[in-house]
Amino acid sequence: MLEIKHTLCPSCSVGCGINVVLNDGEIVGTFPYKRHPVNAGKNCSNGRNSIDCYQNKFESAVVSKSETDVEKAIADVSKELSSADASSVTVICSGNNSLEEIEAIKDFAESKNYNIAFYADDLKDFDAVASYDDVEGASNVFVIGDLLYENPLIGRRIVHAKQNGAKIYALSKVDKSVTLNIADESSNGSVQEFLDNNNANIDESSVIVFNYVDAQEDLDKIEAAGCKVLPVFSKSNTKGALKIVDPKSEAEIIEVLNNTKLLLVFNDDVVEDIDFDFGKISKIISFAECENETTKISDIIIPIKTWLEKDGSFVNAMGENQAFKAVVESDALSEIEIIGKLN
Numbered sequence: 001m002l003e004i005k006h007t008l009c010p011s012c013s014v015g016c017g018i019n020v021v022l023n024d025g026e027i028v029g030t031f032p033y034k035r036h037p038v039n040a041g042k043n044c045s046n047g048r049n050s051i052d053c054y055q056n057k058f059e060s061a062v063v064s065k066s067e068t069d070v071e072k073a074i075a076d077v078s079k080e081l082s083s084a085d086a087s088s089v090t091v092i093c094s095g096n097n098s099l100e101e102i103e104a105i106k107d108f109a110e111s112k113n114y115n116i117a118f119y120a121d122d123l124k125d126f127d128a129v130a131s132y133d134d135v136e137g138a139s140n141v142f143v144i145g146d147l148l149y150e151n152p153l154i155g156r157r158i159v160h161a162k163q164n165g166a167k168i169y170a171l172s173k174v175d176k177s178v179t180l181n182i183a184d185e186s187s188n189g190s191v192q193e194f195l196d197n198n199n200a201n202i203d204e205s206s207v208i209v210f211n212y213v214d215a216q217e218d219l220d221k222i223e224a225a226g227c228k229v230l231p232v233f234s235k236s237n238t239k240g241a242l243k244i245v246d247p248k249s250e251a252e253i254i255e256v257l258n259n260t261k262l263l264l265v266f267n268d269d270v271v272e273d274i275d276f277d278f279g280k281i282s283k284i285i286s287f288a289e290c291e292n293e294t295t296k297i298s299d300i301i302i303p304i305k306t307w308l309e310k311d312g313s314f315v316n317a318m319g320e321n322q323a324f325k326a327v328v329e330s331d332a333l334s335e336i337e338i339i340g341k342l343n
């Protein structure tokens with residue numbers, strides 16, 4: 001029997017609704033969620049492919065490249081932790097986790113005096129941000145990054161703004177940027193130059209939408225621009241994580257990693273995000289849904305419930321708290337359950 005269940009896309013911070021199609025209880029595909037207020041029936045290819053991780057999920061734990069029983073692998077992690085110097089243990093938290101999981105990861109790290117590192121794309125949490133409707137209704141939209149390609153359902157709002165008469169100013173360093181195709185004015189220099197050159201065109205009804213900056217000073221400049229702003233993160237719950245854990249810049253994370261002997265990675269691909277020689281770390285333990293660059297070099301992998309198998313909540317880029325429910329049942333442990341066993 002075919003069934004359709006509503007959930008959220010886990011693949012970026014836009015917070016699109018997505019339908020999951022089940023046949024006799026087995027997930028077989030995704031389908032646009034027509035009435036969802038964020039994306040109104042559209043999903044990008046990343047969203048449509050977001051079930052791939054579920055379909056390729058780890059079914060057992062891996063220790064030293066050999067599959068093993070999950071409970072035994074968790075006991076191995078406990079042993080590693082009990083013999084480690086807390087100051088050389090680092091916990092990587094991630095915007096891939098739900099609010100509830102981030103609280104648990106933070107409490108765990110703090111109670112053991114471990115370092116905690118969380119990367120928010122070198123962006124930050126602004127007190128007030130533009131809504132997606134603000135983007136559509138803006139007179140001028142300043143776009144930093146190839147949002148039409150990387151966050152297409154925000155990109156769609158930028159296209160609507162243009163159709164509504166807005167002028168689009170775009171900065172992208174990407175060759176063949178999709179966003180530049182719709183821009184009235186294009187740039188490929190630094191964020192500082194882009195903001196300085198367009199200063200006179202930014203007014204109260206403008207919106208700056210961005211998914212990267214070159215330096216922390218750019219964030220101050222964006223904040224002082226005198227218009228609404230919308231940072232868009234690469235992970236579904238980075239905005240929520242920012243309310244719980246202080247972020248670190250890439251340089252600060254590298255500093256922490258340089259003093260790390262035991263690295264615990266909670267549902268993140270830190271190897272993909274941070275340019276560091278991870279071979280310098282004695283032991284890497286990943287709590288992961290499916291294979292990524294970090295699990296490939298991990299000494300221990302503990303499988304965790306995927307987002308389709310658990311309840312939770314994410315905060316999307318415009319600050320809305322979005323709850324989601326498990327779409328399928330699972331015997332896998334959640335990160336919260338695993339942390340309970342490590343305590």
Ligand code: SF4
Nearest residue numbers: 009011012016044047
């Ligand atoms: S724009 Fe982001 S949240 Fe929306 S479907 Fe694409 S990846 Fe998912």
